[in-house]
Amino acid sequence: MSGPQLIHAQNDWGLKLPSGKGENPLPAATEISAPEELTVLLKQSPGGLSKPMVQIGQKVFKGQKIAAPAKNTFGSFLHAPVSGTVTSIIEVNDSEHIKRAIILANDGLDTVHDDCTPISNPFQRSPQFIRQRIAEGGIVGLGGALFPTAIKLNPAPGIKTLLINGVECEPYINCDNQLLQQYPERVLSGTQLMLHVLGAEEAVIAIEQDMVHALVSMQAATDTLNDPRIRVVSVPDVYPAGGERQLIEIITGSQVPHGGLPADLGVICQNVGTAAAVDQWINAGEPLISRMVTVCGNATTASENCVVRIGTPIAAIISTLQAKDVSRVIIGGSMMGVTAHSVTEPISKASNCIILSNGEHFSPAPEEMPCIRCGDCVPVCPAGINPQLLLESMSTTNTRQSEALGALDCIDCGCCDYVCPSGIDLTARFKIAKQTIWEQHLLAMRAERSQQRFADHERRSLTASNKERATLDAQTAAFHDLHTNSKGALDDMLKRLNSSTPDDAALKDTPRKNDKADD
Amino acid sequence: MSLLSNSRAPHQHSQRNVAQMMRDVLLATFPVSTILCWTYGWGVLLNILFAASCCWLLEAAALKIRGRRLQPWLTDGSAPLTGVLLALALPPLTPWWLIAIASLFAIVFAKHLYGGLGYNLFNPAMAGYAVLLISFPAYMAWWPELSARSNINDTLHYFLYGTAAADALSGATPLDAIQTGLKQMQTLPELLANGTLETAGNAQWVWINLAAIAGGLFLLMRRTITWQIPAGVILGLALSASIAWIGDAAVNPSPWLQLVSGGTMIGVFFIATDPVSSASSPQGKLIYGAGIGALTYVIRTWGAYPDGFAFAVLLMNLAVPLIDRYTRPKLYGQVQ
Ligand code: SF4
Numbered sequence: 001m002s003g004p005q006l007i008h009a010q011n012d013w014g015l016k017l018p019s020g021k022g023e024n025p026l027p028a029a030t031e032i033s034a035p036e037e038l039t040v041l042l043k044q045s046p047g048g049l050s051k052p053m054v055q056i057g058q059k060v061f062k063g064q065k066i067a068a069p070a071k072n073t074f075g076s077f078l079h080a081p082v083s084g085t086v087t088s089i090i091e092v093n094d095s096e097h098i099k100r101a102i103i104l105a106n107d108g109l110d111t112v113h114d115d116c117t118p119i120s121n122p123f124q125r126s127p128q129f130i131r132q133r134i135a136e137g138g139i140v141g142l143g144g145a146l147f148p149t150a151i152k153l154n155p156a157p158g159i160k161t162l163l164i165n166g167v168e169c170e171p172y173i174n175c176d177n178q179l180l181q182q183y184p185e186r187v188l189s190g191t192q193l194m195l196h197v198l199g200a201e202e203a204v205i206a207i208e209q210d211m212v213h214a215l216v217s218m219q220a221a222t223d224t225l226n227d228p229r230i231r232v233v234s235v236p237d238v239y240p241a242g243g244e245r246q247l248i249e250i251i252t253g254s255q256v257p258h259g260g261l262p263a264d265l266g267v268i269c270q271n272v273g274t275a276a277a278v279d280q281w282i283n284a285g286e287p288l289i290s291r292m293v294t295v296c297g298n299a300t301t302a303s304e305n306c307v308v309r310i311g312t313p314i315a316a317i318i319s320t321l322q323a324k325d326v327s328r329v330i331i332g333g334s335m336m337g338v339t340a341h342s343v344t345e346p347i348s349k350a351s352n353c354i355i356l357s358n359g360e361h362f363s364p365a366p367e368e369m370p371c372i373r374c375g376d377c378v379p380v381c382p383a384g385i386n387p388q389l390l391l392e393s394m395s396t397t398n399t400r401q402s403e404a405l406g407a408l409d410c411i412d413c414g415c416c417d418y419v420c421p422s423g424i425d426l427t428a429r430f431k432i433a434k435q436t437i438w439e440q441h442l443l444a445m446r447a448e449r450s451q452q453r454f455a456d457h458e459r460r461s462l463t464a465s466n467k468e469r470a471t472l473d474a475q476t477a478a479f480h481d482l483h484t485n486s487k488g489a490l491d492d493m494l495k496r497l498n499s500s501t502p503d504d505a506a507l508k509d510t511p512r513k514n515d516k517a518d519d
Numbered sequence: 520m521s522l523l524s525n526s527r528a529p530h531q532h533s534q535r536n537v538a539q540m541m542r543d544v545l546l547a548t549f550p551v552s553t554i555l556c557w558t559y560g561w562g563v564l565l566n567i568l569f570a571a572s573c574c575w576l577l578e579a580a581a582l583k584i585r586g587r588r589l590q591p592w593l594t595d596g597s598a599p600l601t602g603v604l605l606a607l608a609l610p611p612l613t614p615w616w617l618i619a620i621a622s623l624f625a626i627v628f629a630k631h632l633y634g635g636l637g638y639n640l641f642n643p644a645m646a647g648y649a650v651l652l653i654s655f656p657a658y659m660a661w662w663p664e665l666s667a668r669s670n671i672n673d674t675l676h677y678f679l680y681g682t683a684a685a686d687a688l689s690g691a692t693p694l695d696a697i698q699t700g701l702k703q704m705q706t707l708p709e710l711l712a713n714g715t716l717e718t719a720g721n722a723q724w725v726w727i728n729l730a731a732i733a734g735g736l737f738l739l740m741r742r743t744i745t746w747q748i749p750a751g752v753i754l755g756l757a758l759s760a761s762i763a764w765i766g767d768a769a770v771n772p773s774p775w776l777q778l779v780s781g782g783t784m785i786g787v788f789f790i791a792t793d794p795v796s797s798a799s800s801p802q803g804k805l806i807y808g809a810g811i812g813a814l815t816y817v818i819r820t821w822g823a824y825p826d827g828f829a830f831a832v833l834l835m836n837l838a839v840p841l842i843d844r845y846t847r848p849k850l851y852g853q854v855q
Pocket residue numbers: 380381382383384385387409410411412413414415416417426427430
């Protein structure tokens with residue numbers, strides 16, 4: 001087999017954004033040494049919350065579990081990124097700057113915990129065992145959604161293809177590019193492990209066309225490995241081709257049905273970073289305690305990729321790299337990144353990129369004018385929304401119209417915003433619309449449930465209604481947590497909450513059960 | 520270290536803006552204005568300058584009355600553009616008060632009464648022009664003879680007083696000539712052969728239309744307009760014309776004649792493409808354009824006015840909400 005096959009896209013959505021990823025092979029990633037104090041956030045993603053398993057003052061080892069997924073959320077196990085002492089646990093959000101977190105004092109020794117051992121001969125182990133192990137390693141989707149990988153790898157019947165997403169299409173973000181160039185074999189072995197768990201027929205590693213060096217190194221590693229199930233393909237450099245559903249559309253030529261899951265097409269999608277993390281945990285015994293982070297922006301001289309321990313405050317990165325005049329920090333890329341409130345904010349499992357800016361915008365939107373109905377926003381939308389009509393519908397209080405026009409389908413990609421000549425902050429407005437709609441749904445659902453519960457009261461045993469209340473609480477939490485998330489992710493989560501299999505329940509339950517893993 | 524946190528995603532923008540789009544369109548009208556001036560004389564320039572200033576002043580007045588800030592509205596270029604487009608539709612000799620009335624309707628009634636830029640239902644320039652067509656049909660039908668173009672004095676005189684100097688001759692546009700000729704039971708080949716169309720400036724109008732196309736191509740290249748509306752209008756008009764022309768070439772002008780006579784191409788590229796009053800989705804734009812083309816043909820053929828472009832645009836403006844509704848793109852996943 002010669003070079004990777006180029007998949008031609010049949011879609012016309014998206015933007016051609018200069019990514020500048022092609023020119024040179026990347027130098028090796030910089031290790032950022034662990035700071036004296038680390039802040040491990042308990043809530044790293046909108047849908048996930050973890051509960052502390054340690055006490056203040058307790059000594060912990062590197063790689064030791066310090067928090068477990070909270071019930072009925074999509075949190076993950078969190079591990080101590082360093083060895084040291086738990087100095088405080090913040091359990092409430094008392095201000096917007098201090099978040100729920102475990103604060104660790106680093107003893108500088110990096111003494112590794114006993115649990116951190118590689119699994120020998122993983123392919124001889126049962127898929128369930130590996131899946132359970134992946135959950136214990138705190139592995140989550142590193143593309144940004146942080147959905148627990150083990151839950152996503154729950155083999156539904158009919159999964160044919162494992163899609164490994166290396167399409168890093170958002171400007172500035174370069175960490176997957178680094179992984180693909182520096183550690184292609186990690187990505188491959190993680191892919192093989194996930195194939196084993198899923199029992200899928202094939203794995204497709206998709207890489208953006210202009211990530212030429214990543215393509216070369218990945219293809220070479222794949223040729224060397226010579227696993228007939230795995231192939232590398234390249235996709236056009238269009239933003240946001242790396243969105244899960246967008247990539248599936250490009251690769252398979254069909255869209256995930258509305259309200260459905262990728263699994264409906266026989267596809268499971270995982271990020272390359274996730275694959276590498278699976279490999280590091282299973283084959284090298286290191287749980288997810290560090291990640292590749294792109295550090296760039298006009299306040300730093302070098303744009304480089306760094307290996308950073310989870311929980312490292314941004315300030316520590318700034319001082320290590322000697323960045324000057326940082327007055328604005330964006331976590332994520334230039335299209336979807338969020339602005340940090342403070343440099344004390346730590347790196348989480350989701351932090352793929354840190355843009356250190358000296359305050360000047362990249363290219364600010366013009367002063368806002370009314371929509372001139374130019375329609376430029378329509379063809380670029382990857383979710384098939386007419387943003388102009390959606391915006392118009394938001395001028396009334398009737399959210400049903402906004403919902404019919406796709407408010408919940410918006411993936412916050414920012415394409416419409418980017419092209420809008422009137423400088424309207426469409427994306428931010430659509431996020432608010434989503435929130436309003438979810439809140440209304442929640443209210444309606446609550447009313448319906450309480451009515452139902454009242455009517456059925458006599459027939460119900462106490463445990464049953466407790467159970468139901470738990471489900472409702474979980475859904476409430478999911479709604480609240482996820483109102484800013486995309487419809488797709490929400491659907492995923494709600495579906496899984498509603499149809500939680502015994503297996504999932506075990507994952508979500510207390511860590512005590514993990515010792516009895518089905519080996 | 521305190522951080523600026525007032526930035527929302529996306530942090531990057533294409534750098535296009537409304538004022539720049541309007542400037543592009545203004546710039547793109549340059550070739551066609553030049554050729555029109557060349558053909559019909561100083562009156563065209565006078566109209567353009569007067570209408571643009573009128574609209575701009577009225578915009579300022581309307582903003583003041585509505586208690587709005589003058590910025591950025593006064594520099595967004597939309598008001599002068601309305602004036603220029605209006606002027607391009609007018610006969611080369613138009614008394615100033617008619618231009619003032621049309622500007623008033625365009626800016627105050629069609630635009631600001633609906634809420635200003637972005638909210639107007641109708642194309643402001645065409646709304647203003649339609650008022651003149653209905654209220655002052657004689658003035659609107661009066662086109663000077665081609666040879667009268669160089670006389671500045673006469674032009675100014677007419678502009679100020681609305682009466683022609685004794686020796687000024689009345690001409691006609693090719694579309695007028697065709698309508699009148701057909702009414703007098705002449706056939707098109709006859710009109711061509713006896714030079715009626717030639718006198719009406721058929722050849723010059725081809726050039727005017729070509730100049731408009733040049734401006735339109737510039738706008739397409741700059742992505743200030745998209746191809747769907749112009750393509751729709753051209754297809755709509757050419758198809759309707761072809762059907763009739765194939766049926767009876769003696770009384771039905773050829774599609775080519777339809778496309779290059781009158782200011783058809785000015786309409787195609789500058790009038791129909793007004794973003795605010797047209798459909799927003801790509802398919803919607805195509806339908807909107809085709810509607811304008813077909814209606815233009817209908818009005819030219821059976822209507823009381825030789826050129827129906829303005830009315831076709833206004834009628835299709837009314838259909839825009841409906842078109843938008845039925846051309847909504849399919850949401851992701853709803854395609855199957
Ligand atoms: S932000 Fe939402 S509406 Fe805008 S282009 Fe992206 S998906 Fe479409």
